[in-house]
Structure formats: C-alpha cells, structure tokens
Amino acid sequence: METLTDHTVASHQSPAIAPPELAGNVAVKIRGVTKHFGRGEQRVTALNGIDWDVYKGQMSMIIGPSGCGKTTLLSVIAGILNCDSGSVNLFGEEVSRFSDGRRTKFRSVNIGFIFQQYNLLPALTAAENAAIPLVIGGWSKSRAVARACEVLEGLGMGKKKESFPSQLSGGQQQRVAIARSLVHSPRLLVCDEPTAALDHETGLTVMEMLRKAAVRPDRAVIVVTHDNRVFHFGDRIARMDDGRMVEVTERTAEEAVLVSGEQDDVAA
Amino acid sequence: MTDRVINTIRPSAWILAGVSTPLLLVLMILKSRGVPMLGILPWNPLLYAGAALVAIFSALLFTQQMSWIALKMLTGDKAKFFGIVLGLTFAALLITQQGSIFCGLMRRTAGQVEDIRGADLWVMDANVRYVDDVKPMIESNLYRVRGVEGVEWAVPLYKGNARLKLKTIGRDKKPLDVIEQVILLGVDDASLVGSPPPERILVGSLTDLRKTDALLIDFNRLPKLFPGEQWDQAPAMPGLRQKAGDSISRWITNLASRAKSSESLPTPDEQYRAAQREFYKRFVGREVEMNDHRGIIVGVCEATRTFQSNPVVYTMYSRAKQYVPRERKLLSYVLAKTADGVKPGEVAERIASQTGLKARTSWEFMKETMWYYFQYTGIPINFGITTLLGFLVGTAIAGQTFYNFTIENLKQFGSLKAMGATNLRIVGMILLQATVVGLLGYGLGVGLATLFGIVSQGGELAFFTWWPVLPIAGVAIVLICVLASILCIRRVMVLEPAVVFRG
Ligand SMILES: Nc1ncnc2c1ncn2[C@@H]1O[C@H](COP(=O)(O)OP(=O)(O)O)[C@@H](O)[C@H]1O
Ligand SMILES: [Mg+2]
Numbered sequence: 164m165e166t167l168t169d170h171t172v173a174s175h176q177s178p179a180i181a182p183p184e185l186a187g188n189v190a191v192k193i194r195g196v197t198k199h200f201g202r203g204e205q206r207v208t209a210l211n212g213i214d215w216d217v218y219k220g221q222m223s224m225i226i227g228p229s230g231c232g233k234t235t236l237l238s239v240i241a242g243i244l245n246c247d248s249g250s251v252n253l254f255g256e257e258v259s260r261f262s263d264g265r266r267t268k269f270r271s272v273n274i275g276f277i278f279q280q281y282n283l284l285p286a287l288t289a290a291e292n293a294a295i296p297l298v299i300g301g302w303s304k305s306r307a308v309a310r311a312c313e314v315l316e317g318l319g320m321g322k323k324k325e326s327f328p329s330q331l332s333g334g335q336q337q338r339v340a341i342a343r344s345l346v347h348s349p350r351l352l353v354c355d356e357p358t359a360a361l362d363h364e365t366g367l368t369v370m371e372m373l374r375k376a377a378v379r380p381d382r383a384v385i386v387v388t389h390d391n392r393v394f395h396f397g398d399r400i401a402r403m404d405d406g407r408m409v410e411v412t413e414r415t416a417e418e419a420v421l422v423s424g425e426q427d428d429v430a431a
Numbered sequence: 432m433t434d435r436v437i438n439t440i441r442p443s444a445w446i447l448a449g450v451s452t453p454l455l456l457v458l459m460i461l462k463s464r465g466v467p468m469l470g471i472l473p474w475n476p477l478l479y480a481g482a483a484l485v486a487i488f489s490a491l492l493f494t495q496q497m498s499w500i501a502l503k504m505l506t507g508d509k510a511k512f513f514g515i516v517l518g519l520t521f522a523a524l525l526i527t528q529q530g531s532i533f534c535g536l537m538r539r540t541a542g543q544v545e546d547i548r549g550a551d552l553w554v555m556d557a558n559v560r561y562v563d564d565v566k567p568m569i570e571s572n573l574y575r576v577r578g579v580e581g582v583e584w585a586v587p588l589y590k591g592n593a594r595l596k597l598k599t600i601g602r603d604k605k606p607l608d609v610i611e612q613v614i615l616l617g618v619d620d621a622s623l624v625g626s627p628p629p630e631r632i633l634v635g636s637l638t639d640l641r642k643t644d645a646l647l648i649d650f651n652r653l654p655k656l657f658p659g660e661q662w663d664q665a666p667a668m669p670g671l672r673q674k675a676g677d678s679i680s681r682w683i684t685n686l687a688s689r690a691k692s693s694e695s696l697p698t699p700d701e702q703y704r705a706a707q708r709e710f711y712k713r714f715v716g717r718e719v720e721m722n723d724h725r726g727i728i729v730g731v732c733e734a735t736r737t738f739q740s741n742p743v744v745y746t747m748y749s750r751a752k753q754y755v756p757r758e759r760k761l762l763s764y765v766l767a768k769t770a771d772g773v774k775p776g777e778v779a780e781r782i783a784s785q786t787g788l789k790a791r792t793s794w795e796f797m798k799e800t801m802w803y804y805f806q807y808t809g810i811p812i813n814f815g816i817t818t819l820l821g822f823l824v825g826t827a828i829a830g831q832t833f834y835n836f837t838i839e840n841l842k843q844f845g846s847l848k849a850m851g852a853t854n855l856r857i858v859g860m861i862l863l864q865a866t867v868v869g870l871l872g873y874g875l876g877v878g879l880a881t882l883f884g885i886v887s888q889g890g891e892l893a894f895f896t897w898w899p900v901l902p903i904a905g906v907a908i909v910l911i912c913v914l915a916s917i918l919c920i921r922r923v924m925v926l927e928p929a930v931v932f933r934g
Binding site (some may be wrong): 234235237238241244264267268269270276278279282284285286291298299300301302303304355361 | 496500507508843846856927928934
C-alpha cells in the first residue's frame with residue numbers, strides 16, 4: 164500500500180493540490196469551484212474558489228467552523244448541488260458538465276452517502292434500508308436484501324437485520340447507514356457530520372468502524388466534521404473558513420497511533 | 432392491543448378487500464329482488480378490477496424494483512395510511528351516497544311513468560311538459576293513435592286528483608272523518624294496462640279491479656287514511672343483517688344436509704311479503720267515498736313513491752269519471768305499444784306528425800319529467816348543491832391527507848434522489864401510492880354507499896345508484912389523487928437532493 168505521508172505535499176505551491184507524482188492517485192479533482200446562495204442583500208458566498216484534490220485509499224476530512232461551506236462543498240462533490248463556476252472531476256469524469264439524468268445515474272453507481280441524521284426510511288427494516296442503493300441499481304428485492312444482510316453482519320449488526328430504525332440506537336442506526344453507503348461498493352463515500360448526533364464513545368466507535376469498513380485502495384472517503392475529537396481519523400485534513408480552503412495537512416504519526424486497529428488489514 | 436391488530440392486517444389484505452368489496456356488494460344488489468337494478472352496471476366490478484390492474488401496472492412500470500419501497504412507505508405508519516384511506520373512502524362514500532340520493536329523488540319525480548309496464552309509448556296533449564302536468568284530451572284521440580301504422584295497441588289512462596272521504600277511527604280510538612287528496616289513476620277496463628305489475632300487488636289481484644266500485648290502493652300512504660290502525664305492528668323490511676344471516680345459515684344447512692333449496696324455509700323477503708299480506712288484508716272491503724260515489728278497497732298494492740305525498744288509488748278508466756267532478760275531457764294519456772320489429776322512437780314521430788299530439792317513449796318521458804323538476808323546482812337543485820358540497824368536502828379532506836403524507840415524506844424522497852433514484856422513479860412511487868389508496872378508498876366508499884343503499888331500500892329515502900354515479904365518483908377520486916400527486920410531484924421534482932445534508 165502506498166503511503167501518502169510524504170511531506171513534499173506540504174511544500175507544494177498549494178497543499179490542496181496533488182504534486183505531479185501523485186496525480187495518478189487522485190479520485191476527486193476540484194478547480195475554482197464557487198457557489199452563491201440567494202440574491203441581492205441576502206447573497207451569501209458559500210464557496211469562494213476552491214481547489215482541492217482527494218486521494219484514493221484515504222480518508223479525507225473537511226473541518227472548519229459552522230457555516231464555512233463544508234456541507235456545500237460536499238454536496239457539490241457528490242453531484243447533488245450544482246456549483247456556479249469551476250469544475251468537479253470524479254475519477255476522470257467532468258461531473259460538473261453532466262446532464263441531470265447522467266449525474267443521477269453516476270451517483271447511483273459511484274457514490275455512497277452517510278448523513279448526520281442517518282436518513283433511514285422508518286418503514287423499512289435495517290436490511291431493507293441497507294439494500295436501497297442496490298434496489299436503485301435495479302437489483303431485485305430478495306437479492307438486494309440478502310447482500311445487505313452480509314454487509315450488516317460484517318458491521319456486527321447481524322442480529323438487528325429485521326429491526327426498524329425506531330428500534331435501534333443512534334450508533335446502530337449510523338451503522339445501518341454505513342452498510343447502506345457501502346452495499347453497492349461505491350468508489351467515493353461522502354459523510355456529513357457522521358458523529359454529530361452521537362455521544363463521544365459511540366462517535367469514536369462509528370468512526371473506527373467507518374475507517375475499517377470503508378477505506379479501500381480504490382476508494383476515496385470524505386468526511387465533513389467539526390467534531391475535533393475525531394479529527395485524528397483523517398489521513399488528510401482540509402480546513403475551511405468562509406468559503407475557502409485555508410489549510411491542508413497530513414496526519415502526523417502521533418495522531419495515527421490514536422486510531423486503534425490501524426495495523427489491521429483494511430485493504431482486503 | 433389495537434395497534435397489534437392493525438399491524439397484522441397486511442396491506443395486501445387491504446388491497447384484496449378494496450377490490451372485492453364493491454364486487455360482493457354489487458352482486459348482493461343484483462341478487463336481492465325489488466332493488467332498482469337499472470342503476471348498477473353488472474360490469475362495474477369488472478371495470479373497477481380492470482382499472483385497478485391498468486393503474487397499478489402503469490405505476491409499476493415507472494417504479495420498477497422500487498415499488499415495494501413505495502408500498503412500505505405508504506403502509507409503514509398505519510395510522511397515517513388508514514387516515515388517507517379513510518379520507519378517500521369518505522369522499523367516495525359521500526359522492527356515491529349523495530349522488531344516489533339525488534338520482535333517487537329525480538327518479539321519483541317520474542315514478543308514475545316508470546310504474547306503468549307493457550306500454551312503451553306515452554301520447555299526450557302537445558302542451559304537456561311532465562307527467563303531473565295533465566292536459567286532458569278529447570276521447571277521439573285514442574282512436575287516432577290506434578290508427579297510426581306501427582301501433583300494436585293503444586289504451587286510455589286517466590290521471591287526476593280526487594278527494595277521498597272515509598269514516599274511520601283516529602289515534603285516540605274515537606270516530607274520525609278523513610278527507611284526503613289522492614292521485615287517481617284510471618286504467619284501461621279491458622286490458623288493465625296502467626295498473627301496477629302483479630308482483631307489486633300485496634293483497635287481492637288485478638282482476639278484482641273489475642268488481643263493482645273496486646279500488647286498488649297504495650300501501651305507502653295508508654297511515655294517512657287510517658291513522659287509528661295498529662301501525663306499530665306493520666311488518667318492517669328485513670334488514671341487511673337478517674338477510675345476510677339468513678344466507679349464511681342457509682348455506683351452512685345446505686352444506687350439511689345437501690337439502691334442496693325448495694325444501695328450505697322461506698327467505699326473509701318471502702317472510703316479509705307474507706307478513707305484509709297478513710297485515711294489509713284488513714283493509715280489503717273497507718268503503719270510501721269520492722265525489723259522492725262509493726268505492727270499495729279490493730286490494731293493496733305498492734306504487735313507486737313519487738314527489739307527491741298523496742296516496743295513489745287505482746280504478747278503471749270508465750269508473751274514474753264518477754270519482755271526479757264533471758269534466759268535459761277525461762283522457763289524460765294514451766298508452767301505446769309498438770308492433771314487433773318497429774322502433775318505438777319512429778312510431779312516436781309518426782304519431783306526432785299524424786295526430787299533432789306529443790308522443791314519447793317511456794324513457795324519454797321519464798327524462799323530460801325529471802328535467803322539468805330539475806329546472807323548475809328548487810328541490811333537486813338545492814339537493815344538487817348539497818351533493819356538490821359533499822363532493823368538495825370529501826375532495827378537500829382526502830386531498831389534504833394525501834398531500835400532507837407526501838410532504839412529510841419529502842425528506843425520504845430527497846434521500847432516494849441523492850442516492851441516485853431518478854425523478855421518474857420517484858414520480859412512479861408517488862403515483863403507485865396514490866393508486867393504491869385511491870383504489871382502496873373508492874372500493875370501500877362505493878361498497879359502503881351500496882351497503883347504505885341496501886339497508887335503506889324500501890324506506891322513505893330515495894336511493895338510486897344510477898350508473899353514471901359510479902364513474903363520477905371514480906373520476907372524483909382519481910382527480911383527488913392526481914391533484915394531490917401533482918402537487919407532491921412538483922415539490923419532489925424541484926427538490927434539491929442537497930436537502931438531505933440539512934438537519
Ligand atoms: N440552501 C441554501 N440557501 C441559502 N443559503 C445557504 C443554503 N445552504 C447553505 N447556505 C449558506 O451557505 C453557507 C455555508 O453553509 P454550509 O455549507 O451548510 O456550512 P457548514 O456545513 O460548514 O456548516 C452558510 O452561510 C449557509 O447559511
Ligand atoms: Mg454542515
């Protein structure tokens with residue numbers, strides 16, 4: 164496995180952009196992205212010319228104060244929000260130029276979502292919820308649910324397959340959401356404040372599980388958070404402020420030690 | 432506890448119930464005798480099932496593999512699901528029931544045209560507008576009608592008002608002189624055409640009308656003429672429960688003993704008829720007086736209730752003239768039968784052109800009568816407004832509940848959109864949900880209205896489900912669902928999937 168702790172990154176003209184020798188590892192390439200909301204007096208610049216590269220095989224974090232544009236950036240990357248200008252390139256494809264229909268199709272195949280509020284469908288069991296991306300991809304219910312059960316078992320949720328979201332704790336619900344985000348083996352995983360609704364302990368467990376289950380050599384994982392207790396889970400940390408990317412840092416060796424199970428074989 | 436019961440009722444069972452309810456009830460209507468069948472299309476359940484299949488399959492076409500998600504979303508919250516179905520049921524019930532009562536009222540206005548069987552043409556003075564608008568003609572018109580080609584036979588009919596006097600006892604058991612305005616119908620002496628059909632004669636027989644001073648009287652308004660009678664002992668219509676219970680026990684005994692139906696006990700309807708014969712027998716032989724002429728009740732019949740609350744009295748044409756004050760002309764209508772192989776409409780035209788009279792087929796005359804009442808009396812139009820109001824209230828309630836439901840699900844639809852579900856699929860899901868609740872609501876509503884109709888059958892309430900009422904209710908339900916869906920679909924289409932990241 165390639166290590167990306169090379170500090171030449173930091174010495175590059177902008178640490179947010181990959182040096183030429185790492186270009187082949189880039190999953191997400193963002194150039195000059197801007198986004199405004201509202202008009203006239205109410206006009207807000209949520210993203211103000213963002214350049215950023217996200218690597219495969221890593222967990223990248225976006226941190227920063229509330230209202231700085233983290234969620235907006237994540238939405239633009241995930242193709243659920245159009246930016247005003249700039250380009251978003253996912254795995255070599257200019258997603259920002261796609262038609263709506265093509266982008267929707269692209270999302271269904273390539274992107275997994277994890278939300279702060281879990282967003283599970285209350286009428287569906289854990290297994291059925293986890294199966295949704297496959298169903299959207301055209302799988303039959305029984306095949307999709309069977310596959311979802313396997314993923315849930317891998318996350319230690321085997322006993323809760325038949326439970327409804329209302330019967331699960333927050334941590335358990337977020338684990339179902341993790342299963343749902345990974346069930347169709349997406350190449351990009353986007354998570355918005357996955358631990359914000361959880362207590363500290365559970366938050367750490369969920370982050371550990373996420374790292375272990377999600378990080379793969381061919382997959383990029385982006386986590387938005389303003390929870391400083393989980394910063395150390397990120398391999399690279401991008402700090403935002405007021406719609407700009409102000410700093411990108413690599414995780415230090417000391418921080419890496421804090422993440423338990425890091426030596427496990429996660430690249431299976 | 433109730434939660435558990437409701438939870439065990441699977442949605443599939445509800446779909447089945449929704450499909451089968453109108454089917455069963457309409458079959459019941461067709462089976463029970465004496466119910467106006469004209470109104471219920473025998474193929475309505477088939478139509479309903481066909482529409483259900485088409486609607487569900489076209490919705491499935493859009494949703495594809497996601498249909499089960501749509502259905503689970505719909506039935507996940509039982510309380511909301513039942514709320515929507517109830518709202519639509521209520522709307523369908525209100526429309527069908529009010530519409531049926533409206534049609535029943537309208538039909539009553541033409542009850543006397545409908546009552547007369549055998550003849551298919553009504554010939555009258557050119558200025559007659561509706562059945563109660565009698566304009567007497569000279570007798571020779573009868574012979575002129577008989578002379579028209581294509582007329583097999585033609586008979587006279589007298590229709591007018593008479594003042595009936597009789598001596599009886601009041602509710603206080605004291606002697607009482609009753610004077611009542613009655614509708615007098617004088618039917619053809621020879622053929623008795625114009626009198627009620629034999630199955631509507633409760634006591635006596637039609638031919639008794641030929642006896643001296645004989646009258647046949649309608650049982651509906653008898654309490655007005657004989658208030659002192661023990662009306663609390665008059666037989667009551669068998670209720671639906673009685674009939675249903677009887678059919679079930681009959682079925683069980685048949686299963687057990689394989690007995691032939693001819694050996695079994697009389698049905699509740701037969702028992703009711705027998706009880707009526709027994710009760711109304713007492714009126715036979717009683718004397719009344721009209722225009723200083725004696726009349727003797729020889730039989731009791733059942734005339735269709737009309738808008739007028741006056742009792743209907745049948746006598747022979749030749750005798751009717753005694754019972755009313757002297758009039759120069761007596762012929763109210765000529766009832767004619769067209770010869771085989773000729774169209775009644777054509778014959779009617781020929782009669783009109785040859786005699787200068789107005790000639791109508793029975794159905795046309797019914798329509799004209801109903802239209803007259805519709806235009807010139809406030810009753811139907813007022814009631815029509817009530818019907819319309821029922822329609823609007825039902826629409827508002829049902830539309831509102833369904834709209835709310837989808838709006839509450841907006842965030843879920845947003846998640847699905849973010850995860851890559853296309854707009855078309857989401858629209859399909861909403862349509863599928865609307866279809867299911869629409870079909871259930873329509874089925875249950877029409878079913879309940881039919882039940883109401885069966886229960887109220889034979890009573891004072893005019894209830895007649897003319898066949899257009901059912902498609903109208905159907906269209907209304909479809910409109911409600913489509914309207915609510917369109918509002919929701921609009922919201923879903925413009926929904927930014929990015930909302931899923933907002934708390
Ligand atoms: N749909 C929207 N309409 C108007 N303003 C918005 C909308 N979404 C976000 N904003 C504004 O954009 C800015 C960035 O928001 P957001 O990306 O949600 O921040 P963060 O996730 O970092 O808290 C904020 O000032 C917010 O008020
Ligand atoms: Mg945010």
